[in-house]
Amino acid sequence: MMKSLIALLPFVSLALGSTRPFLSHRQANVSSTSVNPVGVESGARCACKKLVTSYSDLVLLPGSANYTAQTIYYWDVRSDMDPGCIFLPKTADQVCNAVEIFTTCDAQFAVRGGGHMNYPGSNNIEGGVLLAFNNMNDYKVHNDTIDVSPGMTWYDVYSALDPYGRAAIGGRLKTIGVPGLTLIGGVSYFINKYGFAMDNVVSYDVVLGNGTQVIANATSHPDLFWALKGGANNFGIVTKFTLKTYSMPHISTTIQEFNESGVYDFLKATCDWVVGDSETTIAAGSVLDISYNVTTGEMSPMLLGVQEGISNPPSMFKNFTAIPGTYKINNVTTAKQWASNLDSPKQMFRVMFAHHSMYPDPDVLYSMYQTWKSAIDQIADVEGLYPTMVFNIAPASAAKVAQTNGVGNVWGLAGEPLIWWQFSTGWSNAKDDLRVESTIRQLTEHLHGLNKANGLAREFVYMGDAGEWQDPFAGFPGENVQRMREIRADYDPRGTFSRLNWGGFKLGF
Ligand SMILES: Cc1cc2nc3c(=O)[nH]c(=O)nc-3n(C[C@H](O)[C@H](O)[C@H](O)COP(=O)(O)OP(=O)(O)OC[C@H]3O[C@@H](n4cnc5c(N)ncnc54)[C@H](O)[C@@H]3O)c2cc1C
Ligand SMILES: *[C@@H]1O[C@H](CO)[C@@H](O)[C@H](O)[C@H]1NC(C)=O
Ligand SMILES: *[C@@H]1O[C@H](CO)[C@@H](O)[C@H](O)[C@H]1NC(C)=O
Ligand SMILES: *[C@@H]1O[C@H](CO)[C@@H](O)[C@H](O)[C@H]1NC(C)=O
Ligand SMILES: *[C@@H]1O[C@H](CO)[C@@H](O)[C@H](O)[C@H]1NC(C)=O
Ligand SMILES: *[C@@H]1O[C@H](CO)[C@@H](O)[C@H](O)[C@H]1NC(C)=O
Ligand SMILES: *[C@@H]1O[C@H](CO)[C@@H](O)[C@H](O)[C@H]1NC(C)=O
Ligand SMILES: *[C@@H]1O[C@H](CO)[C@@H](O)[C@H](O)[C@H]1NC(C)=O
Numbered sequence: 001m002m003k004s005l006i007a008l009l010p011f012v013s014l015a016l017g018s019t020r021p022f023l024s025h026r027q028a029n030v031s032s033t034s035v036n037p038v039g040v041e042s043g044a045r046c047a048c049k050k051l052v053t054s055y056s057d058l059v060l061l062p063g064s065a066n067y068t069a070q071t072i073y074y075w076d077v078r079s080d081m082d083p084g085c086i087f088l089p090k091t092a093d094q095v096c097n098a099v100e101i102f103t104t105c106d107a108q109f110a111v112r113g114g115g116h117m118n119y120p121g122s123n124n125i126e127g128g129v130l131l132a133f134n135n136m137n138d139y140k141v142h143n144d145t146i147d148v149s150p151g152m153t154w155y156d157v158y159s160a161l162d163p164y165g166r167a168a169i170g171g172r173l174k175t176i177g178v179p180g181l182t183l184i185g186g187v188s189y190f191i192n193k194y195g196f197a198m199d200n201v202v203s204y205d206v207v208l209g210n211g212t213q214v215i216a217n218a219t220s221h222p223d224l225f226w227a228l229k230g231g232a233n234n235f236g237i238v239t240k241f242t243l244k245t246y247s248m249p250h251i252s253t254t255i256q257e258f259n260e261s262g263v264y265d266f267l268k269a270t271c272d273w274v275v276g277d278s279e280t281t282i283a284a285g286s287v288l289d290i291s292y293n294v295t296t297g298e299m300s301p302m303l304l305g306v307q308e309g310i311s312n313p314p315s316m317f318k319n320f321t322a323i324p325g326t327y328k329i330n331n332v333t334t335a336k337q338w339a340s341n342l343d344s345p346k347q348m349f350r351v352m353f354a355h356h357s358m359y360p361d362p363d364v365l366y367s368m369y370q371t372w373k374s375a376i377d378q379i380a381d382v383e384g385l386y387p388t389m390v391f392n393i394a395p396a397s398a399a400k401v402a403q404t405n406g407v408g409n410v411w412g413l414a415g416e417p418l419i420w421w422q423f424s425t426g427w428s429n430a431k432d433d434l435r436v437e438s439t440i441r442q443l444t445e446h447l448h449g450l451n452k453a454n455g456l457a458r459e460f461v462y463m464g465d466a467g468e469w470q471d472p473f474a475g476f477p478g479e480n481v482q483r484m485r486e487i488r489a490d491y492d493p494r495g496t497f498s499r500l501n502w503g504g505f506k507l508g509f
């Protein structure tokens with residue numbers, strides 16, 4: 001079972017075997033005894049010095065083994081960098097002090113939660129200061145909410161709630177971080193009933209750009225509360241999320257794999273699911289993708305399906321269950337147990353995402369799949385090539401919570417069924433970066449262009465599936481972007497989160 005799962009999961013690898021060794025040059029300077037960071041901007045040098053003075057035991061400098069361990073705490077090897085120093089605060093007050101130091105010193109900085117956003121600079125910085133949340137893991141379980149610290153993964157959250165038979169609305173795999181996923185929106189297995197992760201946040205503790213702490217909730221700073229629902233890292237640093245929880249003592253799961261002859265039926269079942277799901281009352285969702293092994297020529301469509309309650313085989317996936325497949329296994333289990341098998345380990349590979357949205361149509365998706373396959377064949381000699389075509393399904397019902405809860409979110413989704421199609425492409429070596437990246441980028445824009453011509457394209461882009469060259473804000477309603485800019489002007493007039501913290505998906509001007 002374990003062994004076959006490894007083969008099945010495209011961008012997931014069970015925490016059994018070792019993953020690819022990380023680039024050896026990054027270990028080269030571990031033994032260096034230098035404490036004066038080389039090549040650090042003067043602002044960062046000033047900030048690192050002040051941080052060391054106040055918190056010597058919470059600051060890591062180049063040359064220590066702990067520093068090196070932090071520089072590879074990333075899923076995407078491309079994200080590895082060498083900050084001037086790394087600050088690991090334990091409390092929100094320490095985060096405030098750090099932000100004050102950053103602004104005093106005019107120091108550029110990056111913020112990291114779970115380290116899964118996969119592109120250089122989104123969560124790391126060359127020569128600047130990295131503020132990482134590894135030391136902030138406290139949580140508090142209340143009757144129907146949980147207070148979560150930004151160092152936690154979703155597995156930590158599901159584990160904390162497991163004894164109570166409850167679950168939060170969060171990531172579908174084990175090691176994704178809470179803060180990044182929640183701030184960009186958050187696709188869980190249960191969006192069709194409970195909305196996105198952001199729709200389930202009842203309160204944020206926020207450190208603003210001038211080092212002030214505020215609580216953003218429905219009555220305290222409600223404008224900031226709204227902007228944080230999808231607005232990413234543009235407004236402040238969140239030091240606590242209070243998330244709604246739901247009774248969920250059992251989930252029913254299915255893992256199904258098909259081969260190339262199942263691709264069309266797999267895509268049709270995907271489209272039928274997302275279109276048909278608008279009226280359901282059963283929370284359910286999936287990870288759906290096709291991985292292509294260019295060495296063996298094997299094409300592997302795969303479903304990880306989850307629904308709340310007990311149903312074996314899970315009723316919501318009956319259209320997939322009806323397709324002849326090479327592997328099918330159903331279970332009734334818990335959110336914690338399920339997530340425990342779905343690790344996406346650090347340093348898995350170099351990897352780029354690319355994505356657009358469309359109205360579901362199996363014939364068009366099938367022809368997109370064929371175009372993808374021939375594009376991949378042209379770069380099949382790239383070492384370690386790990387190509388997958390991913391289908392995230394956003395049924396109309398997923399927009400309903402935001403439309404009816406009196407708060408909304410920055411996306412303003414209209415509530416039509418959408419497929420967020422994505423290419424997740426892994427490879428081994430930096431020398432192939434430009435070749436893989438430009439091939440996938442051109443392919444993606446070509447397919448989106450065809451969908452524009454046939455009327456199926458939609459401009460919504462999810463930050464969690466997008467490549468670094470995409471602009472998700474361009475796909476949000478213009479009035480929402482305008483409102484976010486006004487809120488940013490109110491809360492961050494100094495530009496701490498645009499000028500000094502510039503990596504990630506930024507709102508722009
Ligand atoms: C293997 C894999 C599986 C995924 N599965 C899902 C999924 O099921 N559902 C989904 O919606 N998305 C998914 N994603 C996308 C994922 O949500 C994003 O990559 C997200 O950014 C991860 O959060 P993180 O905390 O690990 O990220 P990080 O890389 O640590 O941070 C992401 C961004 O948020 C900023 N940030 C982090 N913490 C804070 C904070 N406390 N305050 C302010 N800004 C902060 C960082 O500076 C960075 O810009 C997946 C990604 C991968 C690689
Ligand atoms: C290690 O030091 C060498 C020589 O100073 C430099 O070329 C190399 O880039 C450094 N590596 C890292 C990971 O900093
Ligand atoms: C370095 O890492 C070790 C092991 O994780 C830990 O015990 C120690 O406290 C760390 N030191 C610093 C300065 O963070
Ligand atoms: C939490 O649940 C317990 C047990 O059901 C109940 O006694 C208590 O009043 C609840 N607290 C709140 C704040 O709802
Ligand atoms: C919002 O936070 C404030 C400050 O902590 C608190 O007094 C208020 O009750 C909260 N409002 C809601 C709706 O939770
Ligand atoms: C299964 O497919 C049919 C169309 O063939 C569709 O009407 C139905 O909604 C689908 N059911 C599910 C649960 O996806
Ligand atoms: C593909 O899978 C189907 C269903 O399991 C099976 O009948 C068929 O032989 C498989 N084809 C190949 C080429 O393996
Ligand atoms: C099925 O669920 C049970 C209960 O959580 C768990 O013990 C078991 O490991 C699961 N089986 C598989 C194959 O995941």
Ligand SMILES: *[C@@H]1O[C@H](CO)[C@@H](O)[C@H](O)[C@H]1NC(C)=O
Nearest residue numbers: 293294295296384385386387
């Ligand atoms: C492709 O299959 C071969 C042989 O089974 C295997 O060694 C390799 O790891 C696979 N590649 C990918 C990207 O899964």
Ligand SMILES: *[C@@H]1O[C@H](CO)[C@@H](O)[C@H](O)[C@H]1NC(C)=O
Nearest residue numbers: 208210211212490491492493
């Ligand atoms: C910090 O910024 C907020 C939002 O702009 C503002 O309300 C507050 O007065 C500022 N605090 C200080 C001490 O400048």
